[in-house]
Amino acid sequence: MLSITPIPAFTDNYIWCLIVGSDAWVVDPGDGDAAERHLNQHGLQLCGVLITHHHSDHVAGVAKLKQSWPTITVVAPAGSPFTGADVSVNDGEQYPLEGLNTSALVTRCPGHTLDHVAYKIDNHLFCGDTLFSGGCGRLFEGSAEQMYDSLQRLRDLGASNLLYPAHEYTLANLEFALAADPENLQLQAHKARCIKLRQDGIPTLPTSMALELGINPFLRSHLPELQHQVGKHIGRGCEDSVDCFAQLRSWKDKF
Template sequence: MLTITAVNAFNDNYIWVLQQDTQSHVYVVDPGDADVVINYLASNQLQLAGILITHHHRDHTGGIAKLSEYTRNTTGETLRVYGPKQENIAGVNQPIDPKLIDELNIPYINAKVTILSVPGHTAGHIAYVIEDNLFCGDTLFSAGCGRLFEGTSAQMHHSLSQLTQLPSQTKVYCAHEYTLSNLKFALRVDPQNPQLRYYMDKVTELRAKGIATIPSTIGLELAINPFLRARDAQIQHNIKQHFCDQNLTHFDTLTCFSLLRQWKDIF
């Protein structure tokens, strides 16, 4: 059994700790802050076996150097750091080219690790699927998706479409607690969605108590996330109303998605 634990970092980052059964060796996903990880390892008498990186942004990679040094000093071993080859991230010594490899076997984890290429937020962003758990960095958020810093709308739309093909029970471990703010936007573009309204009430209650809303699931996101619902007739109608000053003669799902992302960027 794989146990997944959140370590909070910065204002709203989640660093995910992966532990197989009762193994004392664990992996962490996107450690932007080394100190909170080291404190967690020490408090729970665990040893860091490796790091899984989704993309190059500092709040996901900032802890690599210190964690690598910590591992050398405490065990004498070289820490395995997996990450996208295309993004040339300092400290990654197990570069992954998703064009050449789509699965990994890593020590201390019994299940295969599936690699997905999900550009859009950054040019070389990757995601990891282990059993029914998706670690998607800043590509898919609950009720939202990542900003397009380096990629295109077409790339992000394709990446998200790929994620929607995962089984509905797949748990979504994104890297930020953005759910409440994402839902406020989602309700603007999809106000008649009863599942969305119900989820807003639930998330509002959870956040008021300081409880995390992550993980989500693919099934839930298909029901409430407007960026996965660009084919929905009501969302398309509301997008056309909002952008009524534009020529939308040639309006398709990608156009709807692109305009959703533009609207969210200034919301």
């Protein structure tokens, strides 16, 4: 049975640790010390690493983990600037995860970066910095159109999927979400739950695609109520759902 544990890193990163028995894989180990400490404390044997994109807070710990576990397999997106991969994976590929008795479906999702991918393992979707609870990643390399399409691709993988973003950004995202979607009662209730979780020192993640479809403005830019609020903010009507998404992302950047 697969179990999944968040390893806190830096100020708000999560390194997700996937475990079956004593075998483990980690996703986006930006902090090698934090990952190694967790693995050793729990008597785990590291089999491999999954990388969603090349930013240093997701890859900087790989070299240290390679020193401690020289035989691990490091999996990263094909065409990525990250140079520490043993295996490069492409969109639609099913990559077998040694020791976990399962595989990861690779889905390209450019926007935050051009090399970004997500990994779907059973009903667990590791989405890096593409999709957060209540938000989405900044557009450092890609366009709003690319990010919009990427979020649609992740949505189409299924509403039953649990989502494992790489950052604890939820409360800040929900503040903005309520500015863009102030009458959303489900969003209001979710924010109250998340405040309590963080007060108790509990992660707000994983979230679910089903929940995000109800509360995340970046997945709801096709809705008239979102387009109305965005139109009030920018002083004109939204042309379509992609335009609404782009204006939401620009609004959030300055929020």
